[in-house]
Amino acid sequence: MSSPRILVVDDEADLRELLEITLLKMGLDVDTSATLREARANLERNDYALVLTDMRLPDGLGLELVREVAASHKSTPIAVITAFGSAENAVVALKAGAFDYVTKPVVLEDLRMMVQSALRVSSPQPGQAGGGSSEPSRLIGDSPAMQGLRAQIGRLARSMAPIAITGESGSGKELAAREIHAQSSRIAKPFVAVNCGAIPETLMEAEFFGYRKGAFTGAAEERDGFFQAANGGTLLLDEVADLPLPMQVKLLRAIQERRVRKIGATAEEPVDVRIISATHQDLARCVEQGKFRQDLFYRLNVIELALPPLRERLDDLPVLCEAILAKLAGQGKASLGPGVLDALRAYSFPGNVRELENVLERALAFANDGVIEVQDLSLKAARVAEAPAVQEVAAPPPVAPEPQPVSAPEAVPSSAAPSNAAPALGPDELPSNLPEYLNQVERDIVLRALNQTQFNRTQAASLLGISLRQLRYTMQKLDIHAPEP
Numbered sequence: 001m002s003s004p005r006i007l008v009v010d011d012e013a014d015l016r017e018l019l020e021i022t023l024l025k026m027g028l029d030v031d032t033s034a035t036l037r038e039a040r041a042n043l044e045r046n047d048y049a050l051v052l053t054d055m056r057l058p059d060g061l062g063l064e065l066v067r068e069v070a071a072s073h074k075s076t077p078i079a080v081i082t083a084f085g086s087a088e089n090a091v092v093a094l095k096a097g098a099f100d101y102v103t104k105p106v107v108l109e110d111l112r113m114m115v116q117s118a119l120r121v122s123s124p125q126p127g128q129a130g131g132g133s134s135e136p137s138r139l140i141g142d143s144p145a146m147q148g149l150r151a152q153i154g155r156l157a158r159s160m161a162p163i164a165i166t167g168e169s170g171s172g173k174e175l176a177a178r179e180i181h182a183q184s185s186r187i188a189k190p191f192v193a194v195n196c197g198a199i200p201e202t203l204m205e206a207e208f209f210g211y212r213k214g215a216f217t218g219a220a221e222e223r224d225g226f227f228q229a230a231n232g233g234t235l236l237l238d239e240v241a242d243l244p245l246p247m248q249v250k251l252l253r254a255i256q257e258r259r260v261r262k263i264g265a266t267a268e269e270p271v272d273v274r275i276i277s278a279t280h281q282d283l284a285r286c287v288e289q290g291k292f293r294q295d296l297f298y299r300l301n302v303i304e305l306a307l308p309p310l311r312e313r314l315d316d317l318p319v320l321c322e323a324i325l326a327k328l329a330g331q332g333k334a335s336l337g338p339g340v341l342d343a344l345r346a347y348s349f350p351g352n353v354r355e356l357e358n359v360l361e362r363a364l365a366f367a368n369d370g371v372i373e374v375q376d377l378s379l380k381a382a383r384v385a386e387a388p389a390v391q392e393v394a395a396p397p398p399v400a401p402e403p404q405p406v407s408a409p410e411a412v413p414s415s416a417a418p419s420n421a422a423p424a425l426g427p428d429e430l431p432s433n434l435p436e437y438l439n440q441v442e443r444d445i446v447l448r449a450l451n452q453t454q455f456n457r458t459q460a461a462s463l464l465g466i467s468l469r470q471l472r473y474t475m476q477k478l479d480i481h482a483p484e485p
């Protein structure tokens with residue numbers, strides 16, 4: 001079997017030779033071109049496992065070649081060589097469809113790492129997706145929005161370009177990131193998801209970059225950080241807007257240099273990690289407000305993937321419900337009774353698919369024989385957008401589903417009004433239902449904090465000593481919503 005063939009396009013004879021020798025030593029076949037014209041002629045004649053081009057060539061820009069290869073040689077990854085410090089060029093090339101980049105002066109170790117990962121893309125091993133997974137997507141939904149999203153993910157999985165996933169809470173950002181990883185040539189390596197909002201600021205550097213034994217009190221053993229753990233794979237920076245500014249500087253450096261230094265270490269170590277970030281916040285706004293560094297935003301936001309909220313793709317409800325019920329029921333049976341889909345359609349799902357999962361799980365607990373009826377849904381009446389006038393509801397249930405019978409003790413679950421406090425217990429008294437009692441206590445405290453802060457969730461979370469994300473989950477779990485403006 002012949003070796004994979006690489007095309008090197010560079011007008012600097014010295015660099016061309018260095019690249020050629022390095023690639024030959026890796027057991028690869030190499031063609032070289034000094035101009036765009038020669039490169040085009042080579043591309044006509046041969047199939048390449050990778051094209052590596054300089055950005056500035058005597059007869060044009062490497063970027064032109066990136067666009068041509070991305071359009072006409074879709075299965076050939078193309079990487080660019082950019083001048084050191086010209087982050088802009090790298091980002092422009094990635095946006096134009098480049099698979100990856102290396103900076104000048106070329107560090108051979110980085111080059112080898114990049115080439116290996118390109119080769120995995122152009123000739124996936126059995127069991128590897130390499131950009132064209134035949135596995136069914138985990139992102140369920142047949143709506144045009146979901147079809148478009150899946151197609152976009154298929155394309156994005158083939159490059160190293162950082163992706164910023166945006167979307168409301170529960171809309172599937174983490175799932176989309178996992179899907180990108182699963183469809184990429186990195187599938188055999190780890191996918192590491194980090195909730196940036198849940199790590200105490202003092203521990204961040206150690207968590208991200210690791211530490212050497214004895215680096216600080218308590219560092220009894222050397223430990224890897226998230227970057228080392230994700231080496232060769234994908235690192236999801238979830239809730240990236242929650243990163244404190246000092247950490248943003250360090251992260252930017254790690255992403256730019258592709259090197260990290262453990263706390264207490266003298267040397268940096270190279271890391272080959274694809275970065276995906278996710279947030280439910282408007283990151284551009286955070287930049288305007290000075291909460292997020294512009295340069296990091298620019299680095300992370302090379303390609304944006306926007307997840308639509310569930311209420312904008314209600315046509316996906318039937319397949320989603322079917323998949324969720326199948327998972328919930330296991331060997332048992334679970335189905336939707338008459339009118340249930342209409343009731344769900346009329347709901348706005350502020351918590352998106354995660355909320356749908358919770359609603360169905362709770363409903364199934366109340367359902368008779370696994371058949372969920374409208375009244376089992378206990379959707380928050382206030383959130384039910386105009387319920388359809390005609391519902392194919394068989395029995396007497398009301399148009400808007402009733403409040404939940406068990407876990408929501410007060411009738412206004414989504415209001416900002418303080419809830420009824422959990423009844424005080426005597427020293428020997430026990431609650432008749434512990435989970436329900438604890439929910440009541442938790443709801444009371446969370447509402448108290450929210451009311452004290454005029455529903456400013458960041459402040460409320462800080463009053464309660466939990467992360468914003470934890471607060472969001474708790475609010476969702478307890479059906480607490482900000483009052484409608």
Ligand SMILES: Nc1ncnc2c1ncn2[C@@H]1O[C@H](COP(=O)(O)OP(=O)(O)OP(=O)(O)O)[C@@H](O)[C@H]1O
Pocket residue numbers: 138139140141167168169170171172173174175176238278280353354357
């Ligand atoms: N299109 C989808 N198909 C199937 N399941 C989905 C889909 N979208 C989301 N889910 C499910 O909904 C739940 C929430 O998804 P996920 O954690 O990816 O959301 P998220 O946007 O990252 O949420 P958060 O912003 O709160 O972190 C998960 O259980 C996930 O499996």
